[in-house]
Amino acid sequence: MDKEVIDYLDLKNITITTAEAEPICGEYEQYTLIRFMLLSFASIIALAGMLGNAFLVMFFTTRKLPNTPPTLYPGVLAFLDWCMCVMYIALFGADAAVVYLNSKTLFLIYHAYVVPAFVVARITQLAIPYMLIFATLERYVWITSPLANRILKKMFSRRGRYITMLTTLAICVALRLPLGWSIIVYEFPDCPDFFRTKMANVAEWASESYMYHVYDFHILGVAQTFLPFVVLVVLNVMVVRKMIRVRSQSTAPSARMSISVEASTPFCTTPSPSECSGAKAELATNGFSSLLVPSYAYSRNASIATGQYDMGSISAGRPMSRKTDRAVRAAIYTMLGIVMSYLVSNSLHLVLTILERSGSPLLIDVEDPARASTFHTYFSDMVSFVYMFTSGARVLIYVMCNPTIRKDICRLLCDVFAKFHKAQLKQNAADGPTML
Template identity: 25%
Template structure:
C-alpha cells in the first residue's frame, strides 16, 4: 500500500458547537470494488507465487541461494498478504455484511498500514543490496563462497528491516479510526480512517517528505546506477574476451577454440545482465511512478485531489488503487522473472512434482544464472542473480 492509499482518510470530524459536525461515512464507490477485486485476485496469486519461491529457496539446495533472495520473497509475500487483508477482506466484510470481520480489519488497520509502508520501502533497498553484492563480486572484491557470506547478507537484511521500521514508526500515529456511534452512518461505513493532528505538524510533514524522497527517488537512482555499472563491467569483460580471441599469440587451435567459447559466454552474460536490468528497473519504475506523482500532488497541489465535500475525488481514489495494484503485481511476477532469467530457479521449479505447469525434463542451460554475472575466472564461485 502506498502513502496515497489512504483513499478514505479524512480530517477528523469537528465537535464544535458553533458549527455543524461534518459526517464522513466510509463509503466506497462501486467502481472501486472492481479495482479491489482485481487487486485481491492478483495479490492472492502473488501470495501463492512467493510461498512457492520460499519453498524452492529453503528446500532446494539451500546454500545455493542468496539470503537477499529469500528476504525479498518474504517481503513480496507480506506485501501481497497485506493487500488481501487490508482491502480484499474489508471489501468482502462490507459486501457480505460480516460484522466480526469488519471489526477485526478496522481494529488492525493502523498496524497493517504501517507494516505495509515498512515492507514497501525495504524492497528497493534489498534490490540495491543484491545489485551491490553482484557488482562487488564481478569486480572480485568479495568471494561469494567465503565463510560468513550468508551471515553478512543476513546482517544487512536485519539492518534494513530495523532501520526502516524505526524510520516509518512515526507514521503509525498519523492515522486513526474514527467511530460513529449514534447511527449517523451504516454500521459498515461507521469507522472511517482519519488523519491525526500529527499530519498537520510542519516538522512531521518535512520528515515524511524526506523519507519518501529516499524511498522513491534516491533508491531508484542508486539501483539504476548500480545496474548500469554491472552492465558496463560485463561489457568490458566481453571486450577483453574478444581481444583475447584475436590475439596472435593464440596459435593452438584448442586454446583458440576455448577462448572463442569464453567470448560467446561473455556475450550471453552481457545479454542476460541487460535483460535483467531492464526488467528490474522498468517494473520498479512502473510501480513507483504513479505513487510518486500522487505524493507530489498531495504535498503541493492537494486541492486538485479533493471533492467539494472535502473528501478525495474519484480520480485520486482510482489512481491510487491502480498504483497499489502495480506494487502488488510487481511482487507477484517476481517468480516469472526468475523463471525466465534465472535458470537455477527454473530447474528447481521443474523438479517439483505437484507443479504440472513447470514440469518437464530438466536440461541445465549452458549459461547458468551464475554465469550471467560471472567474469572470466577458473573457480566456480558465483551469486544467484536477481
C-alpha cells in the first residue's frame, strides 16, 4: 500500500499504516520555539479575522432596508470567512499548543472535535470560491444594462439570491460530508508517549478505495480549484472590460444623456429623506466606489416597498469625475487582489496535495520516517496561513473599498470608547465620596 497523506488542513499528524508492520505510535511533528511562535502569531491574526468578519456579518444582517438586496452574498462570505478563521485556531493553533505546551487535557479535547472541525473546514473551503463567483457575477450584472438574460434576472432577484445561496451551500455540504467517514482517530494504547497515543488519519476503506481517491482528489479537486479558478478569472476580465467600456462611454460627449433614475446607497442606515437624499448625491459622484457591495438603480415608478428593482446600470450616462475614476480603479484592483490571493492559496494547496498524493520523499524525514520533513511542515503551515489570511483580511478589503463601511467601523469604535469612558466617569463619581 502506498503511503498517502491528506492535503491542506490535514491535521498534520497523519500516516497510512501497512498490514505487515502495525506501528506502535502515531506519526508526529516537531514544534520548535520558532514554529510555535509563528503559529501563535498566525492564531492572533485569525482571532482578529474572527472579530472583523463577525462585525461584517452583523453589519450586513442588521443593515436591512428594502433597497439593499446585494448584501446577501457578502454576508454569507463574511460568515464563511469567520468559520475559516475559527477552524484555523481550532486545528492549527490548538495543535501547536497541545504539542509544545504538553497539555494532556487539551490533547484529549483536540482529538474529540478534530474530525468534525476538519469536515467543517473543508466545506467552508469549497463554499467560499462559489460565494466569490456569485458576488462577482452580481457585480457584472450590476454594471450591465439592459440585462436580457432571463436566468440571471431570476438568479439575482430577491428570491433567486436565497435559492441560489442555499442550493450552493447544500451541494457543498453534500460533496464534503463523506469526509466525515473517511477520517477517523486511531488509538495507540501501547505507545509510551502519551501525545502519540491518538492520531487523526484516513480510514482504511478510504485509503484502499480507488473510487474514493478519484472522487476526493480529481472530482473535488476540479470543483474546488480548477473550476473556480477559470470562472473567477473570466468573470473578473469581463468586469474590467465592462468597466473600461462604461468609463469610455460615460466620458464621451455623445453618451452624456439625461437619465431619469433615482438611486440610493446600500448602506443608508437611516431612512430619513434628508439623509437618503445625501446618499443619492454621494452616489452620483462616487457611483462605483462600492464594487464589493454594489448599489442598485431604481426608476421613479419602482415600488421599493415591494422590493422591485432594476438591474440596470445606475450611471451609464453620467460622466465620471476624477474622484470616481480613482475609486473605480481602486475597487477593481482590490477585487482582483481578493481573487488573486484566493488563486494563490488554491494553487499552493494543489501543489501540496500532489506532493502528498504521490508520496514524495520531500515530505518524509530522512532520519525518522514517522516524522514529517521540515519542508512538509513549513510548506503546509504556509498554505494554511495563506488560506486563513485571505479570509481574515477580507474586512480590510471592504474598509479600503467602501467608505460607508469605513465610516461605520469608525463610528462603532468611537461609540465603544465613548461608552467605556462614560462608564469610567460613573465609576469615579461613585467612588469619589468614599475617598478621604
